Amino acid sequence: MRSFRRGGPGSLPRAVTLGFALVITLGGLALSLPYCSNGHRAPHPLDAFFTATSATCVTGLVPVDTATQYNWLGQLVTLLLIQIGGLGYMTAGTVLAVMLGRRLYLRRMVLMAGERGEMQLGDARTMARYIFRFTFLCEGLGAAVLALRFSRDFPLGKAVAFGIYHAVSAFCNAGFDILGRDFGAFASLGPYAGDPVVTAAVSLLIIFGGLGFVVVAEVSRKREWASLSAHAKAAIAYTVILICLGTALFWALEAGNVRTLGRMSFGRALASAYFQSVTPRTAGFSMFAQEEMRIASVLLGSVLMFIGASPGGTGGGIKTTTLAVLLAMVRAFTRGSEEVTLFERRIPVSTVNKAVGLTLVAGTLVVLATTILAATEHMIFPITSYAKAPLFLLFEVCSAFGTVGLSCGVTPNLSAVGKVVIMLTMFAGRVGVLTLLLAAAARRPEKVHFPEGRIGVG
Secondary structure, three states: HHHOOOOOOHHHHHHHHHHHHHHHHHHHHHHHHHHHHHHHHHHHHHHHHHHHHHOOOOOOOOOOOOHHOHHHHHHHHHHHHHHHHHHHHHHHHHHHHHOOOOOOOHHHHHHHHHHHHOOOOHHHHHHHHHHHHHHHHHHHHOOOOOHHOOOOOOOOOHHHHHHHHHHHHHHOOOOOOOOOOHHHOOOOOHHOOOOHHHHHHHHHHHHHHHHHHHHHHHHHHOOOHOOOOOHHHHHHHHHHHHHHHHHHHHHHHHHHOOOOOHOHHHHHHHHHHHHHOOOOOOOOOOOOOOHOOOOOHHHHHHHHHHOOOOOOOOOOOHHHHHHHHHHHOOOOOOOHOOOOOOOOOOHHHHHHHHHHHHHHHHHHHHHHHHHHHHHHOOHOHHHHHHHOOOOOHHHHHHHHHHHOOOOOHHHHOHHHHHHHHHHHHHHHHHHHHHHHHHHHHHHOOOOOOOOOOOOOOO
């Protein structure tokens, strides 16, 4: 914080990183207490800190089932971590300050603006109020709808608790569920596969949470496609494209698989394919066992998780807008154009460079983490599925980096080394790449210009 007060270039990323680390530490300590576990059987400390990391990074990968391991107090701790992690710890603090009518100091506004990545400093107070209203409106409506649906299967009080928990988890793109004690450990939303109410409510919460607060605010303010910014158009267009394309591909690949969609009626299978296309966008809920999917579907899910949500939302990944810029760059290259354009707007070279750099850093991180797991975790796979092991490990790493939470059954069986690798990947997916971009943006431009050098590529 000393360098932040002096305005050092690394102060803002450092403050954001330390803030998330502090929340994870406090959450891990709380979940390690026996009072948070069923029967006062405290989990292994590494599992408690893994769960705290997953909740704060709104991922959803868990080494122990949340419902069977933790009691109501432990589940409340995970819910608070999810809410703080989804909104961002500094945004949550700013929202609280606005609620209390306290003055927003410049340092807090700077941190919040940097954490969200695309807000202007002067918009911090207005955006904080909008985030608060929009978040709790969505979560409240989602909780009400889910509670009504769950009331058909559970007592009213339990249905309301389930509705609130899963609405917050869905909007924050966390993927945590507490249905394990009633339907079996790691059940997720499998018992409601293809259910129209659950599918619609949860998927809409995921989509709105993943679009980004700035995009939703802009749409609600302008309400016309032509007047939207290129950022908003890219986020919306590529969200729709990925959902539609993913639905079609998952349906085509899994309709004949009796272990996934093939055992369902046409309507429920189509709804489940749609949900399976939405949930890799950093949500982590599932309606069937991911390890039962065909190899092509596992690979497709990995790609969708690597892409992730949109900037400023509650999800991870390289972001839909990054994909839009990369594809626009490829289009410009194939046409021999020196300018990258998107929705009739010229994209700055600095933005293109950041998109390329972000993707390279993210890809390197995923490959490195997968390689380490392949070296340390090969013993957890039976010989019959050993051929699928590398793909399952890649799926798990993409899920961690994209802060998704989908799993092919790998996470509960990881060694201590494997759990640490996944924890670091989750943390990097939620904080690390953002930190690198903020650090790069904070540096002063180079004043030294070197002679041009020509290098052959391709």
